[in-house]
Amino acid sequence: MARVEEDELGRALRAAQDGDEESFRMLYRDVQPRLIRFAGALVGGDAEDVTSEAWLQIARDLPSFRGDLDGFRGWTATITRHRALDHLRRKSRRPGSDLPIEELVSMAADTDTEVDALDGIATGDALRLIGELPPDQAEAVLLRVVVGLDAKSAGKVLGKRPGAVRTAAYRGLRRLAERLPAPREDAADARPLVRGDKSGGTGAEGVT
Structure with missing residues (x-):
């Protein structure tokens, strides 16, 4: 469909x-x-x-x-x-957000993104957590998860190479994942918090 x-x-x-x-x-x-x-x-x-x-x-x-x-x-x-x-x-002011948290979370795209990294974040904390990321990571996460772009397209938006976007998104999502509650042991179909990228690699290359 x-x-x-x-x-x-x-x-x-x-x-x-x-x-x-x-x-x-x-x-x-x-x-x-x-x-x-x-x-x-x-x-x-x-x-x-x-x-x-x-x-x-x-x-x-x-x-x-x-x-x-x-x-x-x-x-x-x-x-x-x-x-x-x-x-x-x-x-002449810095970026902020008055957008209802639940709207951002519910908009996560479902194709070619690391959407799973946002699973389990309390809606009241989601935007605050993203807002606490370094600017390059925050924009990469927003473009990948909210807009639903792949790394190549997101790179064009930001004027960066796809690999740099993948790395920024990966690092941002890892930071978010570290703040999430641990998954329940009885979860029947637990999924990884960060998925691979169709355009090549997980985005973890060079990440320490």
Whole structure:
């Protein structure tokens, strides 16, 4: 079912580039929840303003976009990040978040991410824990877990190599995992806290 949905969204991307409004709305419904949570982690309660600005640019530049669905998600995240940083510069304040914790946790993507590292975190602590990570690790975790990008796409957003993003996400997730309660011994299907990366390696290369 998920694969069919991804294929349908891929077709919608092409149709939206040709001006089909219903296809554009389909893309918006897929991407906006991810972007609003990503922006929320950067600018707090101003996330809607930031994503509104981002969508103005997305709609304007969509016909000239070149890439697949994953590339589109990464492209929209890049635009949103730029708008968020512009917003913070205008406000002259550091990133914060007023986003409800449960919304961030419930938005974790389910493909090609280390989502399992967030399993078991109390919703009241999730954003605080992520916010306590070093900035590079926090952004890597947000892009991988919240937006659902793979390491290559997240690297493009941050202007870093995929390996650097994998390492930052791995280190951040390990820090989060160390703060989680130990899994129950009677757990029937316990899963590892940090999963491998489809794009190669676990991200642990060089980690001490």
